[in-house]
Amino acid sequence: MGIEVRNITKTFGTFAALRDVSLGVATGELVALLGPSGSGKTTLLRIIAGLEEPDPGSGAILFHDEDVARRRVSSRRVGFVFQHYALFRQMTVFENVAFGLRVRPKRLRPSRNLVKYKVLRLLKLVQLESMANRYPHQLSGGQRQRVALARALAIEPKVLLLDEPFGALDARVRQELRQWLRRLHDEIHLTSVFVTHDQDEALELADRVLVMNEGRIEQIGTPDEVFHRPATEFVVKFMGQVNFFHGRLEGDKVHFSTMAWDWPEHAGASTQPARVFVRPHELDVDVERNGQPSLQAVVTRIHSAGPNVRLELRAASGEPLCAELTQERFRSLNLSVGNTVYVTPRDVTVFADESPK
Amino acid sequence: MKHTENIRCRAAAATTESRWVRWLLIGVSLTFLGLFLAMPLAAVFAQALSRGWAMYVRSLGDSDALSAIRLTLLVALIAVPVNTVFGVAAAWAIAKFQFFGKSVLITLIDLPYSVSPVISGMVLVLLFGRQGWLGPWLEARGIHVVFAVSGIVLATLFVTFPFVARELIPLMQAQGTEEEEAARLLGASGWQTFRRVTLPNIKWGLLYGVILCNARAMGEFGAVSVVSGHIRGETNTMPLHVEVLYNEYNTTAAFAVASLLALLALVTLVLKSVLQWKTGEQLTPEEQGYTGD
Numbered sequence: 001m002g003i004e005v006r007n008i009t010k011t012f013g014t015f016a017a018l019r020d021v022s023l024g025v026a027t028g029e030l031v032a033l034l035g036p037s038g039s040g041k042t043t044l045l046r047i048i049a050g051l052e053e054p055d056p057g058s059g060a061i062l063f064h065d066e067d068v069a070r071r072r073v074s075s076r077r078v079g080f081v082f083q084h085y086a087l088f089r090q091m092t093v094f095e096n097v098a099f100g101l102r103v104r105p106k107r108l109r110p111s112r113n114l115v116k117y118k119v120l121r122l123l124k125l126v127q128l129e130s131m132a133n134r135y136p137h138q139l140s141g142g143q144r145q146r147v148a149l150a151r152a153l154a155i156e157p158k159v160l161l162l163d164e165p166f167g168a169l170d171a172r173v174r175q176e177l178r179q180w181l182r183r184l185h186d187e188i189h190l191t192s193v194f195v196t197h198d199q200d201e202a203l204e205l206a207d208r209v210l211v212m213n214e215g216r217i218e219q220i221g222t223p224d225e226v227f228h229r230p231a232t233e234f235v236v237k238f239m240g241q242v243n244f245f246h247g248r249l250e251g252d253k254v255h256f257s258t259m260a261w262d263w264p265e266h267a268g269a270s271t272q273p274a275r276v277f278v279r280p281h282e283l284d285v286d287v288e289r290n291g292q293p294s295l296q297a298v299v300t301r302i303h304s305a306g307p308n309v310r311l312e313l314r315a316a317s318g319e320p321l322c323a324e325l326t327q328e329r330f331r332s333l334n335l336s337v338g339n340t341v342y343v344t345p346r347d348v349t350v351f352a353d354e355s356p357k
Numbered sequence: 358m359k360h361t362e363n364i365r366c367r368a369a370a371a372t373t374e375s376r377w378v379r380w381l382l383i384g385v386s387l388t389f390l391g392l393f394l395a396m397p398l399a400a401v402f403a404q405a406l407s408r409g410w411a412m413y414v415r416s417l418g419d420s421d422a423l424s425a426i427r428l429t430l431l432v433a434l435i436a437v438p439v440n441t442v443f444g445v446a447a448a449w450a451i452a453k454f455q456f457f458g459k460s461v462l463i464t465l466i467d468l469p470y471s472v473s474p475v476i477s478g479m480v481l482v483l484l485f486g487r488q489g490w491l492g493p494w495l496e497a498r499g500i501h502v503v504f505a506v507s508g509i510v511l512a513t514l515f516v517t518f519p520f521v522a523r524e525l526i527p528l529m530q531a532q533g534t535e536e537e538e539a540a541r542l543l544g545a546s547g548w549q550t551f552r553r554v555t556l557p558n559i560k561w562g563l564l565y566g567v568i569l570c571n572a573r574a575m576g577e578f579g580a581v582s583v584v585s586g587h588i589r590g591e592t593n594t595m596p597l598h599v600e601v602l603y604n605e606y607n608t609t610a611a612f613a614v615a616s617l618l619a620l621l622a623l624v625t626l627v628l629k630s631v632l633q634w635k636t637g638e639q640l641t642p643e644e645q646g647y648t649g650d
Contacts, residue, residue, distance in 0.1 A: 151543070
């Protein structure tokens with residue numbers, strides 16, 4: 001294990017930021033901590049780094065099977081990248097990257113030439129060789145973030161932690177830097193954890209995603225698992241827009257709206273209220289009934305600017321729905337606002353309602 | 358197009374007064390400054406030199422005047438470094454940590470601003486005077502505070518302690534703790550973090566505070582007057598010596614010493630503007646950088 005967190009609890013006053021959180025990050029893995037603000041993801045990252053102390057009596061933190069909970073921040077060898085970069089504003093880019101090498105005790109400090117060699121190699125890695133003598137305020141946001149990364153890598157860290165690394169950047173730079181970071185990770189294979197509130201970022205970048213809510217872990221899994229097999233309702237809702245129906249589990253079927261859907265997992269159990277979720281892109285839209293069970297709805301709005309077309313619908317029962325079609329499909333249906341359509345789910349996610357009314 | 362021009366005209370009209378109001382305002386300010394600042398300053402130097410350059414030099418060369426200058430320098434030499442260390446420590450604690458009693462500490466730091474200096478002096482007499490709470494105990498051990506140099510130093514320390522802290526607290530609060538955290542994560546010790554990261558970030562603000570602190574330490578009259586006892590050649594600082602000379606109708610000598618204090622004020626003002634310009638310069642490109650992303 002690259003990083004292991006065992007049963008960590010953290011409270012600020014009366015606010016429980018983390019409740020008995022455990023996680024393992026394999027050596028060389030890139031893991032995303034995903035959650036809304038206030039979910040505890042940044043607190044968890046800061047505890048791993050040693051910037052915050054977990055509550056007394058709560059569990060251990062291990063790097064490569066070595067307990068570091070008692071270690072001071074300065075001896076944990078953590079590479080940490082801050083959301084707002086936290087570059088040393090009085091130092092040049094070169095001095096920023098060299099800082100971690102120059103503050104070492106004398107017997108461990110590399111020679112002047114070695115420092116120079118290492119710093120220039122890192123600046124080359126982050127494609128900023130020509131900026132060595134600039135000051136942070138002379139750089140763009142994306143460049144500053146890469147300096148911050150080079151500075152963190154200079155101490156040859158055991159683990160790399162990134163706090164909302166792209167949060168302060170504009171959309172285009174964010175996209176570029178995201179892909180660049182993934183390539184970099186594939187090159188250097190450093191055990192890494194990054195925090196984000198953007199599900200696209202987490203799903204695109206990470207080997208595994210850890211979804212957090214209210215100080216607890218909702219689900220840990222590969223991006224595929226988290227997106228296609230969400231473990232909880234929170235995960236379903238957090239992964240993007242979703243249509244929601246109250247339904248009923250009965251026999252091996254789930255009934256919702258005017259439909260019944262096969263749900264073999266439930267076979268044999270007693271009848272129970274259920275909550276049914278369908279993603280917009282999992283709804284098929286047709287202008288006439290196609291023989292399958294379907295919902296009748298009216299088109300209320302069309303957003304066609306984008307790779308897909310989003311339709312806002314109102315079901316005959318009154319619920320608002322959202323469906324997503326490819327541009328080709330949309331053109332072949334020849335839809336406009338006010339048309340009546342028939343909607344069929346291709347896939348649904350069902351949770352038995354724990355508190356039956 | 359017409360519309361935007363319209364708005365621009367109205368905006369200009371809203372922020373710009375007519376010409377004669379502008380001249381009136383500038384005139385009033387300049388007259389006021391001339392009457393209450395420039396003229397007195399000129400008068401000090403005129404009086405000091407009224408009986409010639411030789412008399413001026415002789416007045417300053419007088420042994421009592423020299424001892425007052427020495428004492429003032431000594432007091433500043435003790436009070437300024439002590440309050441610099443205290444100010445940095447207090448600002449560091451207040452800006453970078455959360456702890457119980459923080460707001461009380463902030464209020465206490467402001468105390469010398471809100472208390473009349475005379476009262477600060479009286480409190481020292483109350484504590485350390487012959488009939489004071491600690492006076493007899495100290496006297497038994499041969500330590501004199503009131504009517505002695507140590508009392509003057511204490512009074513000056515008290516009066517000048519907010520200057521450095523007050524200058525640094527907002528600056529350090531604005532800078533936050535992330536750079537320090539980054540330094541610690543990179544392996545720097547506490548001292549390395551302070552010397553290489555915190556200190557360079559606050560250096561101009563710190564110098565600014567030190568200069569203001571020094572000006573006050575050298576110029577303080579009220580608190581020092583109460584505890585000094587005005588012993589010529591022993592416990593007279595420059596401001597006190599000016600008063601003594603003036604009361605003896607030795608106007609030229611009084612203004613000669615006063616002119617030194619006035620010079621100090623002028624030097625302080627110049628340094629202050631240079632530093633303000635420096636700190637401004639330090640901040641501006643930073644702000645530009647952040648909006649330029």
